[in-house]
Amino acid sequence: MEYISTRGNVKGIGFIDTVLMGLADDGGLLVPAEIPAVDAETLEEWRSLSFQELFLKIFSLYTNGEIPEEDLKELVNRSYASFRDPQVAPLRRIDDSLYVLELFHGPTFAFKDVALQFIGELYSYISRTRGEIIHILGATSGDTGAAAIAGVRGKEGIKICILHPNGKVSKVQELQMTTVDDANVLNLSVQGNFDDCQRIIKELFGDLEFKAKYHLRAINSINFVRILAQTVYYFHAFLQLPEEAKGRTVNISVPSGNFGNIFSGYLAKKMGLPIGKLIIATNENNILERFVKTGEYKPGEFAQTHSPSMDIQVASNFERYLYYLLNEDGAAVAERMKELQTEGRIAAEGEELRRVQADFAALGVTNGDCLETIAKYSREKGYLLDPHTACGVAAYEAHNGAGEIGITFATAHPAKFDEAISLLDIRQEFPAPISALSELPQVQTIVDNDKAEVTARLIEFFG
Template identity: 50%
Template structure:
């Protein structure tokens, strides 16, 4: 399988080359040359597979430069750290299928991809004898999941930027209480969008990137998206074994467009009609829902909400969808992204018919998030975190009668205990990994949202 850049400026590369490259060297994002198609007979044969067996079947269609036995070992090791035998179980509540993605080490959906990516990095570095300095930005959950994916691993240092004071207290503690020598937490004086822009600028400095052997763990790394495709397929199999209608809708709370883009890839892979609709759910930071509903992709001011992992305006994975929306036209994709970088907006109204065939969308207000958590708990006894509540509200608003709806539960509610306790009126019961986390020793450095300062910090603390 060969991988290309959305901007067309690099020669085709292999999967493992793409993993180590992260952001393409022309500033674009990597995608497979083709998306493997799965026929009805093959899909039916997957119904009895375990999650790890299914992951191998899917990932091996995109990865042909790692021996099958080694790939199986990486997958098995990655999901052995999850506390549920189904890895991503579905719970049936309130006429919805809740896909619980928070059974990994940091209780967030990012673990599904980052446990895999951490073990993949370790495997490739052991083979090559090289080192890697990971640089990433987080709006909340990516940071801790990435840190837990590589903490203590030899040949890897990790530098995580988070917006100071704009992640939940639990999210902050999950990152900063990891004291392994290879972990560096940087609280930047700015927003997540500032951090994400800094990371992209650092990676676009090819000389610096190569000198310090930088690697990416944000969803600009294709392996992140690929690992998430698995739980969409897993959900379709589960629902089709319980529901008469084989078509499934998904509601996805998203800010960076990575999770829903994985669903888009799954939809293209599977037999036609298996995934019927992808419902994109945003909070008050509604750039993506405005795009789907009106063709307006334009920056607004980042608003702080109770679902901070979605407090994003510039979605880093949007470029991948734009590539497909422009019929794989790399020159047009590049021009549109350069226009967005220069002006903060792109007018995509001419593509709106196709966009609406691919997605439906809703923006959910803070009051609606609070009311959804409260009502769902009162009526069903099930506790939603604020991000999941965004998806559930959109699902209830846009679902079609008779079509099964899967809602992605992206984080354990205890990570946002104050909001959830206020909405439910019940004290939060903290799972074992979070008990006493507020009293643990932390290590973090505050730094200006400045490319040069952060490059200097990375250079002074990198492995060589």
Template identity: 50%
Template sequence: MHYLSTRGGIAPIGFTDAVMMGLASDGGLLVPAEIPQIDPPTLRAWSALRFQDLALEIMTPFVGNEIPRHELKILIESAYSSFTHPEITPVIKAGDLNILELFHGPTAAFKDVALQFLGNLFEYLLARDGGQLNIVGATSGDTGSAAIDGVRGKSGIQIFILHPKGRVSPIQERQMTTVLDANVHNIAVRGTFDDAQNIVKALFNDLSFKSAYQLGAVNSINWARILAQTVYYFYAWGRMTGGDSTQQISFAVPTGNFGDVFAGYLAKRMGLPIDRLIIATNRNDILTRFVNTGIYAVGDTVYQTLSPAMDIQIASNFERYLYFLYDGDAAQIRALLADLQTTGQLTVDAAHQAQVRIDFDAKAASDVETLAQIQATEAASGYILCPHTAVGVHAAQNQSNCVCLATAHPAKFNDAVQNAIGREAPLPSSLQGLMEKESRCIELAATVDAVKAHLEEALSPTTR
């Protein structure tokens, strides 16, 4: 399997180079040159597999021969050994709802599914090939803690996570800042998530700096993140259908950076019988507006909502979807992104807009609707939704045979839960005692220069 850039500026590379490169050196995102096709007999055979065994089957064609199969199996088994549910990502019933619970990993969020694997993968590749990796990432909440947990204490790796000061939940902040391993560096930037993400992208686009400081990515721009998340769409379909390839199901996906729903899109392109992929957004509804109008227009304000991981204007994985929407026409992608850069918006033509509406549905939820959904679901079934999951459940209304992705444990957002149902969700063991632990974090201006100076100081030979 070879990987290309959405912007067409690199020669084809293998899986290992794609993982270590993160963001393509031409500023684009890495995508597979071809998408493996899974036939109905294989789908039936996969439908009864354990999550770990299914992950091995799905990942193998994307990895190729770069990692021996038995070693890839060890990486996968190790990645999910810390999950508290034997099914890893179980599908449960909550009244009339089908909920795909993605929060049974060590940081109680769906990001663990990919980042426990990616942390192991980084460590394996560095041990095999040598070198040092300095991870730089931006988080709107859950990515940071999951990435930190995935690489804490691992040799050859330093991790620097930027989060927007005051714009993540208190528990999310403490999950990151109470990890005191020497290779973990937390940075609170005085700005929004988009500011933090733009800083990270600027650092990766500075190719001399990226090379000199051996920067790597854990955000969903890293292809391995998308690949790992694709597994649970196949897993949920198998549990819902018993492997009957004539049965389609839909998925409602709380969406910010477009990585999670793009993983579902990839699964569908591989042959998984998916009916509708429903993009669920909050007041920051740039993706909903795009699906409904064909215009991707950046607003003036990133609104602070009860679902902070979705408080995003620029969805970093959206470029991957555009690439497949335009059948791999990198020149067209460059033109569309140039429009976005100069005017703040891009527009797809009528024919491509029609395809967008085939690929996705989309619906936005206000904070009022989010709280109402938490309350209604708890009243009907006793099940407590996190606010992000509630946005997805709201978007799934009137959809039949639909699975709603539960992206985080509700206790991570107990202010919203308390507001909705008058009590807090019980804390899982992984979240207990966080507020009493010692923490470590520095605060910086939301500028490239400030973050670059900090990296240079932290990574200089005299301070390591």
């Protein structure tokens, strides 16, 4: 297994070098040169596996044997030892047609823990075994930053800097990042939105001299390992369905802002996971819904919503899907991305649009509909949804067909977004680790939306 860039000018990269490169040196994103196939017989053999065992099976298809099996097993076991549920990501039955995959049982109560606990262990392993300096740089719309910091804090040989948009994440998300006072952690609070943070990050990774000099490594989903780790729980969710679900079409609804989580499902489906619709749930920042419905991919006006982790207009993983939509033609991808940069939009028309609509369904959920869905499921099902998961459930309701099964990903614990839930006069019990955050002092540096200022802070921190 080798890895190549979506833009065609980086080829023949191994697994560990893919981890370290993050953003490809030609500005594209790294993908496997070939996607391994999983047949029905293999899938059935995997049905009895634990999450950790399934993780090993899937990763072994992609790692080229670069990590000895026993080492990889130890990394995986350490990664999920701190999860509060022994299944890591349990599947909850809500009614005859709806299941919720709870992805919030990790240290920071968000789905990002599933990938980032492993990546933290993997970076530590690479630093130790290859003598690599690991300086992690990432942007977050809320959950990635906390999960990334939790994955690497205190680890020898690693420093991490996270940019988050000042005042545009939930209070719990902010506290989970900024109450960490470890010497290897720097929080930069940017006077802008997430897209501003992400743009600065991509520009810094695109400066190959700066990237090499300061040993920059990616923790965002531009790193393919994030995508692959998330692919595992698509298989895990499908394989947990009860016997009576066999023979029914299974659709998966995914809250998605940066296109990483839903692309993981696209990868799982291309590997052979027999699922029906991949449903993209967005909020009022609905660029992905507009693309699926009209073929136009054009960033619009930024809206602040009750689901801040999806308050994104430029979805960095969209380029990976574009690569497959354009029949794995790197030159065509580079041309489209150049068009996006110069003209502010790209479009899929005709056969391309028909393929997009065969691959995905989508729904942009308003703030009002999000709150209404939370209230409805609390009242009628006795199940409390966080605002992102509520968008996923609303999209499931819009697109799941009669007789079909829907799985919605619960991407965060509702306690992380009490600002929205309290508007409904719903009182929830906070988990102890979240309650304790408000008693801790915060450590963060507020910076302007300015690449030069961020760069200066990084040089001082990374040395």
